[in-house]
Amino acid sequence: MWTLLRVRASESPMPRSKPVEPNPAAFLQQEATAPRASEATGFVSLIGAGPGCPDLITIRGLRALQRAQVILFDALLDPAYQEFFPAQAQTLAVGKRCGQASVGQADIHQLMIEHARAGRRVVRLKGGDPLVFGRGGEEAEALEAADVPFEVIPGVSALLAGAAGAGFPLTHRAVSRRITILEGHHLPDSAAAWRDLAASSGTLAVYMGTRTLQSLAQGLLEHGAAPDLPVALVEQAQCPGQTSTFSTLAHAAAGALHPVTAGPGILFIGESLNHRFHPTSEVPHEPAAPVSGSHREARARGGRRERRAS
Numbered sequence: 171m172w173t174l175l176r177v178r179a180s181e182s183p184m185p186r187s188k189p190v191e192p193n194p195a196a197f198l199q200q201e202a203t204a205p206r207a208s209e210a211t212g213f214v215s216l217i218g219a220g221p222g223c224p225d226l227i228t229i230r231g232l233r234a235l236q237r238a239q240v241i242l243f244d245a246l247l248d249p250a251y252q253e254f255f256p257a258q259a260q261t262l263a264v265g266k267r268c269g270q271a272s273v274g275q276a277d278i279h280q281l282m283i284e285h286a287r288a289g290r291r292v293v294r295l296k297g298g299d300p301l302v303f304g305r306g307g308e309e310a311e312a313l314e315a316a317d318v319p320f321e322v323i324p325g326v327s328a329l330l331a332g333a334a335g336a337g338f339p340l341t342h343r344a345v346s347r348r349i350t351i352l353e354g355h356h357l358p359d360s361a362a363a364w365r366d367l368a369a370s371s372g373t374l375a376v377y378m379g380t381r382t383l384q385s386l387a388q389g390l391l392e393h394g395a396a397p398d399l400p401v402a403l404v405e406q407a408q409c410p411g412q413t414s415t416f417s418t419l420a421h422a423a424a425g426a427l428h429p430v431t432a433g434p435g436i437l438f439i440g441e442s443l444n445h446r447f448h449p450t451s452e453v454p455h456e457p458a459a460p461v462s463g464s465h466r467e468a469r470a471r472g473g474r475r476e477r478r479a480s
């Protein structure tokens with residue numbers, strides 16, 4: 171146990187991606203100067219891909235991706251990301267795929283370690299941010315335990331994508347000075363935990379909560395939350411077909427709020443949702459790769475939809 175530990179990035183023994191070059195032209199020519207994986211050990215980049223729209227990956231993440239020799243990517247990531255994969259890279263879709271066989275977590279660790287030990291530059295591309303409900307921490311621990319050098323490049327998590335896309339602040343000086351992040355598969359399991367949650371003034375953001383949102387709303391109401399508290403379900407945030415549905419806690423508890431797309435959804439609850447704004451985009455965001463059928467349909471509808479649950 172330590173009382174105070176201070177570590178500067180520059181003291182880290184690990185090679186890491188170079189900081190962003192402010193000149194975009196120079197950025198595009200970085201390949202020649204980018205840090206190379208050591209012949210002996212290789213290197214792993216755990217990269218946050220963002221919420222599903224390839225143009226929301228970070229520049230640092232994109233640079234690391236474009237240097238990859240091996241890419242392990244989440245099976246559920248939009249195929250449009252593959253536009254950025256180097257042609258010669260070995261690629262493998264891994265991770266959860268509903269109802270279908272998938273590569274298990276231990277095998278993912280093993281694959282990263284083996285490829286890196288063979289001297290390859292490996293990318294593990296994960297949806298959103300690797301360290302938010304993404305098992306990036308477990309992967310980093312496995313790499314560290316195996317003495318494989320690695321870096322973690324953050325991504326735009328669904329929480330940020332959802333609020334910016336639907337148009338409300340996550341914090342607000344007057345009504346929300348706290349953000350609580352929950353995983354919807356595991357709701358509070360005691361009356362005390364429910365009371366704490368219901369009393370937490372601030373914004374609740376619930377990942378993986380579309381199936382349990384009615385139980386969550388009922389639990390919050392039963393433990394003292396206000397029935398008129400605003401609730402929003404943002405589906406496919408920042409992607410073509412983004413749909414935001416606004417309602418209240420009472421309506422959600424009554425079963426009036428439910429997903430309307432097959433894409434991922436994130437739930438928000440809190441007063442800050444009353445401070446809505448309506449972002450417009452001069453240039454519609456385009457997927458990087460050729461437009462697929464579903465993208466085309468979404469764009470024909472104007473790309474984004476907003477609903478009020480009745």
Ligand SMILES: C[S@@+](CC[C@H](N)C(=O)[O-])C[C@H]1O[C@@H](n2cnc3c(N)ncnc32)[C@H](O)[C@@H]1O
Binds near residue numbers: 296297302328409435
């Ligand atoms: C396994 S978690 C991964 C979260 C990811 N690491 C992140 O930082 O966003 C998957 C959940 O994230 C949320 N999610 C991911 N992408 C989303 C999107 N584009 N729109 C809304 N919710 C999203 C959904 O709640 C989904 O069930």
